[in-house]
Amino acid sequence: MLLAALSAGKRLSPSAVALSGIGISAIFTAGIQYLTVKHASDANTALLWLAGSLWERG
Incomplete structure (x- = not known):
């Protein structure tokens, strides 16, 4: 969806x-790794x- 919005027709x-898609995935993966370390x-x-x-669960 993000890629479709960025292409704008x-x-x-x-x-x-x-x-x-690979670039967007790399950006989000880096963000997740940063939050995991922080x-x-x-x-x-x-x-x-x-x-x-x-x-x-109890």
Whole structure:
């Protein structure tokens, strides 16, 4: 959706779409890694939740 909004009606080649998707993915991955390092204890809890852990459920 982000890529479609950025193209704003322009016709893009398949390789441009693929490269744009890789770039957007890299940006978001870097942001997630930064937050994981900056807030390690909160990130651990979030990663357990994302993995579907029921360990602390009581």
